Amino acid sequence: MTNAQVTLIQIDNYGPWTVTPEPRREVDLQTLQSRLYADLSQLVGNREGYVFFTRFDNMIAVTNGMDETDHAMIQESVGNRYPVTVSFGVGADPRPVEALSTATEHIQDAGSAQEADRTEILRGTCLDPDERTDDDVQIAHFDVNDATGKYTDEMNAFDSFIHIEQGYAELMRYFRRAHGGLAFFVGGDNVIAVSPDLDAAAYEDTIQHVQEAVEVELKVGVGQAATPQSAGMAAKHALEDCREDGDRVVID
Amino acid sequence: MTNAQVTLIQIDNYGPWTVTPEPRREVDLQTLQSRLYADLSQLVGNREGYVFFTRFDNMIAVTNGMDETDHAMIQESVGNRYPVTVSFGVGADPRPVEALSTATEHIQDAGSAQEADRTEILRGTCLDPDERTDDDVQIAHFDVNDATGKYTDEMNAFDSFIHIEQGYAELMRYFRRAHGGLAFFVGGDNVIAVSPDLDAAAYEDTIQHVQEAVEVELKVGVGQAATPQSAGMAAKHALEDCREDGDRVVID
Amino acid sequence: MTNAQVTLIQIDNYGPWTVTPEPRREVDLQTLQSRLYADLSQLVGNREGYVFFTRFDNMIAVTNGMDETDHAMIQESVGNRYPVTVSFGVGADPRPVEALSTATEHIQDAGSAQEADRTEILRGTCLDPDERTDDDVQIAHFDVNDATGKYTDEMNAFDSFIHIEQGYAELMRYFRRAHGGLAFFVGGDNVIAVSPDLDAAAYEDTIQHVQEAVEVELKVGVGQAATPQSAGMAAKHALEDCREDGDRVVID
């Protein structure tokens, strides 16, 4: 049984900040956002978790293995180094989408994302060490079959991106609705998903659906472990097995 | 008349590198990609240009005002600081999508994105100073009406993202097909587009289409100038005017 | 009794790399060095350790609480994100200078700092969990009395720096020779030292010596704990007590 611990990371009052006292230069906003994401990746990654950039002002992390103190330390570190602060909501559930809903409610209950005095919220409950098991986190790593040969080396870079984006968008929507998992584009032709306890048939179904809906062919490697890091690395190795053997789904 | 200079930035042989000798830790890849993007944002932004992260392994930049020497210097700086190198293709055209096609062909002609010995390509022709005019670059800055009130503060963070992503995806596809512009998600509920010489009717049409297709309501500010930076800042101010006056389209 | 675990971090073959095939741009080298240091600070700091920049190509870390796996992970993370690699030597001893000597010998035994094929060395023995105690690390945080009033706001910025540097240099040399501690400039008018098990008299002696030798007046806060982070934070609070009470030495 999975039991994903999901943390919603929200930059406090970010929209208003970007246009106060007048619009800030886009290059600086882009730099700020991507470096904040890189730092959070390292801060969470050094504690065996994964962060997905999502919208950049709202990021979603899988944080099994991290407790309240870890979250507080990361929040403090961001506040020490950036002109903005971040709020955290935490939830845990066998279905990642439910965990995220809980995490989101914790932040929403504390006030609006655009409320100047709602800052550095840290709410929700992290899993107790004795609640944790060795298969709490299932990670699936998808990529597009021969994306370089079919798209990158053939189409203009925007049309390649449209194709990959269509595959990713359909995957993201279908996987959430049909199977309760959270799928995130992570660059290139790669999507990483946090899944409930799914079997190969669920992944076959998902890949089949995306192919029929938008004609993008995917394959997927799946891993399961106590932490996102271990599950994710197992998923990567499973995806390498797909590549070598021509399989569409390999579960580690 | 617009005349966008577009640069395709491609990380050389990145896919194979990420799994050699075995899959590298995802946290490090995410950090590498987002910091490389941040650095390119600064390097190009300090020369009045804009970079969009797109797929991260392929990024698209608008570089009016930058010559071959600037491109070469940026390429060298990346090579001096990262374990990977980048190739650049450059094109210019009244229609951004044509400029990008030319830029892409320059890189594709030099070899595959996954060819180990095709590195640090720099091909294509930058605009001569005397070819440049004060209205070469049209930038449009879109955002979602009341995204915080309708989505961020109401839905779980993944479903908010799905809504915003659907709006962005439809905008990206339609705007490219119907009007020849290149639209990019830049975080939050924001999309920035590099446009050909469009008038208010084209933007009204685009917003109308997105609303009908996926029920996401957008507004847009538009600026035009000799460089992406100036056009983009004018677009931001125009978008602020939309906010204040309740307009859907403001052209600076 | 203290028992500092010290790690020497050496960039592999860095000198030759900076001039191959010809001298690289200084701005890129400076950026590379300072960001590598920042990343190591975070990677080690997230594991309760401290890194000092020293010469930047050779950095010295206090790593009580980190084991071989932690070191290997950090080494891998640097290799994944930089064009250079790093070697680590580890030693532990009641006297920090002896710990560092051991750490250095481990690296030197593996080959020269400028040998192209001596890369990613990881040698030495980390403290076993059951060898560790609550007072293994003594950290002293020095600063200059009224540096802003006497120097920064009065002299030109270079002459201020000469004064502070003289104080720091004398402190560094004397404290190593007379007391076996390792003192490092950390910016501003601050020096942080890793000390053996010293009492207030040793610090009084050190401050007295620096004042007589180069007329720079120091004060110091001292903390002791199981990890550099905790000892260092205690030292900072002790230094605040000095400021409030006008003391020259406060041991937490």
Add this chain to the structure above:
Amino acid sequence: MTNAQVTLIQIDNYGPWTVTPEPRREVDLQTLQSRLYADLSQLVGNREGYVFFTRFDNMIAVTNGMDETDHAMIQESVGNRYPVTVSFGVGADPRPVEALSTATEHIQDAGSAQEADRTEILRGTCLDPDERTDDDVQIAHFDVNDATGKYTDEMNAFDSFIHIEQGYAELMRYFRRAHGGLAFFVGGDNVIAVSPDLDAAAYEDTIQHVQEAVEVELKVGVGQAATPQSAGMAAKHALEDCREDGDRVVID
């Protein structure tokens, strides 16, 4: 004739900020300082200038070729991305030390480095384009003869550092007093100096003095150009010539 334009960069009210409301974690301060320096290196370096880290809270830059607008843009970019702001004072003079004195006075006149409401000062006069000449900036790049063989591979890393530091400290003091130049440690065994219009004899004298005073043997390459970048690169090539030919001083 040289005519160095020197900019003093001072973090506003930094000391108090680091301990408010209580001492901030050292790892975050170290990360903040070194990344701010890296960013300033890039921002100034992309405009052909050099920044030296000096004390990190006070940095010294050579900025020939940069005007007030460039300075203001960099100041704004720092403010957009950091929790601290910076002030700039600018001066120009045939003797770098005089230029720095002017730059420092501009900042000091505006208030103390620890005054909470003295922020983002930008004072002083940048060189007019028609005042600038092709030999305004003389840069000297020193290093220690066989530092790796004599120190790094032989002594413990702290004692190596003491030797190099002694050489650097003596060079810094003597070169300022005897010749009016500003010398800065830049990592490894390297020192880069901004010089007035000096000839080979002045450099011979400096190297001789350091050898007699502290027994550290230096060599130096010198370049002169309109910008720090070009002068510095010429100095690096001259230093390579020293290495190949066994010379102590090579002026490009």
